[in-house]
Amino acid sequence: MALDFQLNGRVAIVTGGSSGIGLATARALLAAGANVAICARDGERLETAAALLAAGASTNGTAASARVLARRCNVLDADDVAALVAAVETRFGHIDILINNAGQGRVATFAETDDAAWREELDLKFFSVIRPTRACLPALARSDAAAVVCVNSLLARQPEPHMVATSAARAGALNLVRSLATELAPSGIRVNSVLIGLVDSGQWRRRYTAQGSQQSWEAWSGALAKGKGIPLGRLGRPEEAAHAIVFLASPLASYTTGSYIDVSGGHSRHV
Numbered sequence: 001m002a003l004d005f006q007l008n009g010r011v012a013i014v015t016g017g018s019s020g021i022g023l024a025t026a027r028a029l030l031a032a033g034a035n036v037a038i039c040a041r042d043g044e045r046l047e048t049a050a051a052l053l054a055a056g057a058s059t060n061g062t063a064a065s066a067r068v069l070a071r072r073c074n075v076l077d078a079d080d081v082a083a084l085v086a087a088v089e090t091r092f093g094h095i096d097i098l099i100n101n102a103g104q105g106r107v108a109t110f111a112e113t114d115d116a117a118w119r120e121e122l123d124l125k126f127f128s129v130i131r132p133t134r135a136c137l138p139a140l141a142r143s144d145a146a147a148v149v150c151v152n153s154l155l156a157r158q159p160e161p162h163m164v165a166t167s168a169a170r171a172g173a174l175n176l177v178r179s180l181a182t183e184l185a186p187s188g189i190r191v192n193s194v195l196i197g198l199v200d201s202g203q204w205r206r207r208y209t210a211q212g213s214q215q216s217w218e219a220w221s222g223a224l225a226k227g228k229g230i231p232l233g234r235l236g237r238p239e240e241a242a243h244a245i246v247f248l249a250s251p252l253a254s255y256t257t258g259s260y261i262d263v264s265g266g267h268s269r270h271v
Contacts, residue, residue, distance in 0.1 A: 005250040008033035010145065012097035012249065013088055015075050015132055018045040020201050021151060021245075022101040023052070024238035028246045030056055030064055034097070037088045039073035046070050075102045075128045078135075085135045095139035097249045101151040102128040110164045118165055125169035129176060141187045147249045148184075150177050150193040151241070154262070157195060157270040174260065181258030190257040192248040197264025198228060199236040231266035 012029050016022040017038025026036045030053060038053070040046045047070065054065035069091050073084045088095055106113075106121050113121075129150055140146040156174040159167030174193060181191040198204075204221065213220050225234050244261045247253055262268050 005032040005246055005252060006145075007097075007246075007250055010034045010096040011037070011088065011092040011094055012099060013037045013039070013084070013095060013132070013136065014099040014101055015039055015073070015128065016102035016151075017070075017099075018042060018049040021196065021199065021238045021241045022099070023049050024242035025099055025101065025245050026053055026068075027056065028239065028242040029097070029249070030067060032246060032250070035067040035069075035092045037069040037071065037084070037091070039071050039075070039084050040102075041072065041074050043072045046072055075132055076123065078131055081131045081135045084132075085139065089139060094143065095136055096143040096145055096147070098132055098136045098140065098148045099151065099245060099249065100129045100132055100148065103151070105153070105155075105163055105166045107163055108165065109162055113165045121165040121169050122172070125166070125173050126176065129173060133180065137184075137187075137189075140189050144188070145251050145254070146187075146189040147253075148180070148189065148191045149245050149248045150191070151245065152177070152193045152195050152260070154195045154197045154264045154268055158268060177260070178258045185257055190248075190253070192253070192256060192258070193260040194241060194244050194248065195260050195262050195264065195268070196241050197236060197262075197267040198225065198230065199238060199241060201238070204235065225265070229267065230264070234265065236263060236265055 012034050014022050014026045017026045018040035026038050029036045050068055050070035053068045056064035071084050071087055073080045075081055133148055152173055153170045155167040156170035177191055177193045184191055208217060208220050221235050241263050244263050
């Protein structure tokens with residue numbers, strides 16, 4: 001018997017929803033009965049993702065295609081985000097869940113990171129949360145089960161010297177989640193995050209291909225995980241992160257706010 005996440009008829013927005021964890025989360029939300037809007041900057045990838053989601057099985061007799069909205073959006077552009085929220089409310093009538101998933105990492109040491117790079121990284125990590133959350137607040141305040149989940153990185157608690165700007169920005173975003181959780185709790189809006197470790201993604205697949213390894217992907221990625229000291233001995237799968245995200249977004253986590261779930265295969269060393 002499948003676990004009931006109590007999301008039938010709920011409406012969720014997933015930013016960065018065209019691939020990886022965002023796409024897996026959209027798929028999991030649909031499977032749980034929610035209507036889902038995904039957004040991304042790359043229109044071609046977004047269309048491909050929407051087609052994949054629309055091809056999913058029906059829920060309660062309603063085809064997945066009728067429960068999916070895809071819209072091109074730069075989450076750092078306030079007008080883009082406002083238009084996205086308006087489109088979702090027009091299509092589905094309300095918004096209950098926001099998954100802030102947009103973002104990427106910057107590989108660079110402190111010495112290699114100039115002022116422009118610092119500003120770009122801080123702008124991305126903060127405003128990819130701030131602008132969608134701000135735009136969704138009126139709709140979320142009207143929901144009886146409102147939730148915001150921010151997809152963050154283990155770097156927020158465990159910085160890496162070769163990703164200094166991203167580590168610092170991720171730590172700030174984790175602090176922001178706690179502040180939002182406290183401020184929005186009286187409005188009935190829960191705010192949580194997940195801290196992701198190394199996950200099977202296009203980035204790692206491209207490295208595997210570029211190296212021309214004679215090993216299988218499973219052997220190559222297993223060796224990578226061992227080298228990184230991941231106790232479970234493998235990279236995470238996007239759907240494993242998605243399961244944690246959907247749990248935090250659902251009424252099953254109704255007494256959890258200002259918190260996070262570590263999804264890193266035991267890679268975390270912080271207490």
